[in-house]
Amino acid sequence: MPMDFKTALFYILSAILVIAALRVVTSRNPVHAALFLVLAFFNASGLWLLLQAEFLAIALIVVYVGAVMVLFLFVVMMLDINLERLRQGFWNNLWLGGPIAVLMVVEMIAVLSTRSFGLEALPAPAAAAADYSNTKALGVAIYTEYVYPFELASVILLVALIAAVALNLRQRKDTKQMNPAEQVAVKAKDRVRIVSMPVEKD
Amino acid sequence: MEAAVLQFFQWFWNLFGLWDALWALVEPVWPLVWVLMKVVAILVPLMLTVAYLTLAERKVIGYMQVRIGPNRVGPMGLLQPIADGMKLFFKEVLVPSGANKKLFFFGPVLAIAPALAVWAVVPFFDGGVLADIDAGLLYVLAMTSMGIYGIIIAGWASNSKYPFLGAMRSSAQMVSYEIAMGLALICVLMVSNSLNLTDIVQSQGRGWFADHGVGVLSWNWLPLLPMFVVYFISGVAETGRAPFDVIEGESEIVAGHMVEYSGMAFAMFFLAEYANMILVATLTSILFLGGWLSPVDFLPDGFHWLALKISFFLLLYLWFRATFPRYRYDQIMRLGWKVFIPLTLVWIAFIGTWMVSPWNVFK
Numbered sequence: 411m412p413m414d415f416k417t418a419l420f421y422i423l424s425a426i427l428v429i430a431a432l433r434v435v436t437s438r439n440p441v442h443a444a445l446f447l448v449l450a451f452f453n454a455s456g457l458w459l460l461l462q463a464e465f466l467a468i469a470l471i472v473v474y475v476g477a478v479m480v481l482f483l484f485v486v487m488m489l490d491i492n493l494e495r496l497r498q499g500f501w502n503n504l505w506l507g508g509p510i511a512v513l514m515v516v517e518m519i520a521v522l523s524t525r526s527f528g529l530e531a532l533p534a535p536a537a538a539a540a541d542y543s544n545t546k547a548l549g550v551a552i553y554t555e556y557v558y559p560f561e562l563a564s565v566i567l568l569v570a571l572i573a574a575v576a577l578n579l580r581q582r583k584d585t586k587q588m589n590p591a592e593q594v595a596v597k598a599k600d601r602v603r604i605v606s607m608p609v610e611k612d
Numbered sequence: 613m614e615a616a617v618l619q620f621f622q623w624f625w626n627l628f629g630l631w632d633a634l635w636a637l638v639e640p641v642w643p644l645v646w647v648l649m650k651v652v653a654i655l656v657p658l659m660l661t662v663a664y665l666t667l668a669e670r671k672v673i674g675y676m677q678v679r680i681g682p683n684r685v686g687p688m689g690l691l692q693p694i695a696d697g698m699k700l701f702f703k704e705v706l707v708p709s710g711a712n713k714k715l716f717f718f719g720p721v722l723a724i725a726p727a728l729a730v731w732a733v734v735p736f737f738d739g740g741v742l743a744d745i746d747a748g749l750l751y752v753l754a755m756t757s758m759g760i761y762g763i764i765i766a767g768w769a770s771n772s773k774y775p776f777l778g779a780m781r782s783s784a785q786m787v788s789y790e791i792a793m794g795l796a797l798i799c800v801l802m803v804s805n806s807l808n809l810t811d812i813v814q815s816q817g818r819g820w821f822a823d824h825g826v827g828v829l830s831w832n833w834l835p836l837l838p839m840f841v842v843y844f845i846s847g848v849a850e851t852g853r854a855p856f857d858v859i860e861g862e863s864e865i866v867a868g869h870m871v872e873y874s875g876m877a878f879a880m881f882f883l884a885e886y887a888n889m890i891l892v893a894t895l896t897s898i899l900f901l902g903g904w905l906s907p908v909d910f911l912p913d914g915f916h917w918l919a920l921k922i923s924f925f926l927l928l929y930l931w932f933r934a935t936f937p938r939y940r941y942d943q944i945m946r947l948g949w950k951v952f953i954p955l956t957l958v959w960i961a962f963i964g965t966w967m968v969s970p971w972n973v974f975k
Contacts, residue, residue, distance in 0.1 A: 441715070441768060448761070468750040476757025477787060480764065484783050487768045487776075543746055545807055590946065 420460055427453035440486045448479050465545045614646060650742050654731050662886040663693035669930050676934040700882075703875035708770055711872065715769035720873070720880030723762025727884040730755040730891055735810045737904045737915045748809040749801060752895065753794060756850065759888060760786045763859070763869045766881070770872040778868020781941065782852060782859040788948040789849040795956035796843040799836050799963050800899045813903035819973060828907035833900040835966075835973065838959055840900040842952050844925065847892035849944065851885060853929055855936035856944055893925035894918070 430450040437443045451474045458467035521527070552560045625631040638645060667682065667689065674681025682689040707716055733748040735741035745751060760783055767779020801807055804815035819830035833840045849856040860868035870881050897903060897918055904918045939947070966972065 439712075441712075445715075445765070464745070464747050465750065468747055468754050471754040472750065472757055476754060476760075476790070480757075480760050480783055480787055483761075483764055483768075484780070487764070487779075545747060545750075590943075 416460060420457065423453045423456040423460070427457070440489070441483065444479060444483050444486050447482075448475055451475050451479070463544060465548055617646075617649070647742070654742060655728060658728075658731060658887060658890065659883070661890055662883055663697065665886050665890065665926060666696070666882075667693050668926070669933070672927065672930045673934045676931075697879070700875055700879040705873075705875040705877045708772060708872050710771040712769040712771065715765050716872075717877065719762050719766030719769055719869075720877045720884075721762070722765060723759060723884040724880045724887075726755045726758035726762075727887040727891070733809060734891075734894055735813065735898070735903065736918060738810070738814075738913070740915070741810060744808070744810060747807045749797060749807045749812070752809075753790075753797070756888070756891070757786075757790055759884065762881070762884065766873070767869040770869070772872055774865040774867075774871045775869045777865050778859055778871070781865075782869065785852070785856065785859065785944060785948075786850055788945060789846040789952075792842055792948055792952035792956055793846040793850060795953065795960060796836075796839040796846065797899070798960055799839045799956070800832060802960070802963055802967065803832065803835065809898055809903075813898055813905065816902040817905050825909035826907070827902065827905055827909065831900065831902040831905070836900065836959075836963070838955060840896070842956055843900065844892070844896050844928070846948075846952060847896065848929065848932060849948065851888045851892055853885075853889065854933035855939050857938060858941050858944065861938060889926065889929055890922065893922045893929070896925050897921035 427450055430446045430453065433446040434443050434450065437446060451470060455467040455470045458464075458470065622631050622635075625634055670692075671681040671689070682692040685691045685695045707713055730752055732742045733745055733751050735744075763782045763786075764779045767775040767777075767782075770776070800812065804812040806812055806815065816831045817827055821827065821829035852859040858864070860866075860870065865871075870878055873881065901921050902917075903921075904913050904915055906913045906917055
């Protein structure tokens with residue numbers, strides 16, 4: 411039985427997503443790992459588009475791919491990474507990491523395989539009307555029903571932002587800081603003094 | 613338009629009596645073929661514009677500096693871009709010995725792909741758009757923010773100091789100015805109540821002035837004047853053009869991320885940069901100057917108005933380059949973070965207050 415286009419697309423996107431996510435943790439070069447994470451974000455965004463959540467899908471790209479990962483790459487590229495040193499801790503930490511990984515896989519299987527996730531429990535939602543706007547629906551939900559959690563979340567983000575600035579705001583004594591307002595206000599007569607001197611004659 | 617094109621094909625292939633056989637083959641994939649035809653119809657003129665923009669740049673800057681500019685290849689130098697293209701095409705692409713080879717070639721691809729993909733949602737005239745999607749403006753933001761990757765990867769994969777410095781500068785600069793750009797766009801989508809670019813243009817054709825025959829005063833540029841200026845200047849910074857061209861500042865870091873590239877790999881960055889310039893000019897025209905709308909009532913709307921507006925902004929780009937000295941790096945950052953972002957934030961609050969006040973003009 412031939413699959414319809416959407417289902418085929420779903421399998422292609424998820425396959426690439428899983429492979430990219432695996433490569434994030436297995437690739438030796440951290441820059442490659444970061445780029446595979448970008449690829450993973452892209453495919454996740456494709457999956458959201460298939461769910462007709464176009465606002466969230468594009469917001470994922472704008473926020474994570476366009477801003478977060480750029481700064482991430484920025485940092486990773488400037489690190490001087492010694493691959494040998496990085497791999498040393500692998501066997502030492504395996505006794506802790508291994509069981510946790512197994513536990514997480516078991517939990518995921520337990521959640522996803524039960525009756526609560528089948529097509530019977532969660533049937534496909536009715537298709538939205540043609541003039542349905544995802545963006546508008548999200549905006550209405552955020553600013554009416556969930557306005558307090560939304561404001562709370564944004565305040566927490568603002569606190570984090572100010573904290574990051576405050577932690578880095580250290581005035582050094584030996585830097586020659588310039589005051590742009592002073593620079594702009596400078597007049598030629600403050601800088602150059604023209605002296606008229608009589609011609610020296612012998 | 614689709615029917616007219618089909619009719620033309622039918623007429624053309626019927627001259628050879630091949631239409632029925634051909635249509636039986638093509639019909640199952642016709643929607644795909646039709647989209648591909650539209651893609652070609654957008655990209656070919658775009659690439660030609662890029663080619664002749666380079667010539668226009670050299671000519672305009674030449675005249676501003678009382679020179680003639682290129683005039684040897686073809687009449688009035690008109691074949692110069694073709695000659696340049698041929699030269700780049702036949703040059704060898706060298707790979708530095710310490711470079712990360714895969715990413716070295718992936719960089720130019722990542723630079724050009726988003727620069728072309730953005731054009732899918734740009735409307736050229738009423739209904740003249742490849743993908744008329746709901747979240748068009750958001751898609752534009754997403755794709756333009758992707759353009760940084762090409763530069764960063766190129767800078768890193770070259771394994772050389774100057775490209776790396778260029779990549780660092782560009783990522784910091786682009787991330788900073790994207791914020792100001794995005795906040796300016798929030799004002800636009802507040803007043804037009806839509807993320808769809810066609811709707812944004814049409815919302816500018818309504819208002820008291822448009823009803824009285826002078827639509828030019830109903831466009832977004834007047835009520836959003838500070839945002840209009842901020843958006844265009846941020847656009848210049850985002851494309852890394854003079855006076856914000858520290859990314860490739862020749863006197864400091866030779867050519868930034870492009871130092872190690874030659875031949876077509878270099879040409880990809882070049883094409884991407886000019887395509888992005890044209891994109892910023894187009895978006896400024898669409899978002900603030902009413903796109904294809906005519907400024908006055910007695911002249912018809914149409915693509916020619918958009919082309920005229922785009923040309924104006926492209927001329928501004930060249931004009932900037934010929935007249936302004938390069939900004940110092942800390943001054944670029946200061947302009948972005950301490951001038952543009954506070955200004956746009958205040959203007960968002962102002963527009964919001966204006967829209968709920970009785971003097972709301974944006975209905």
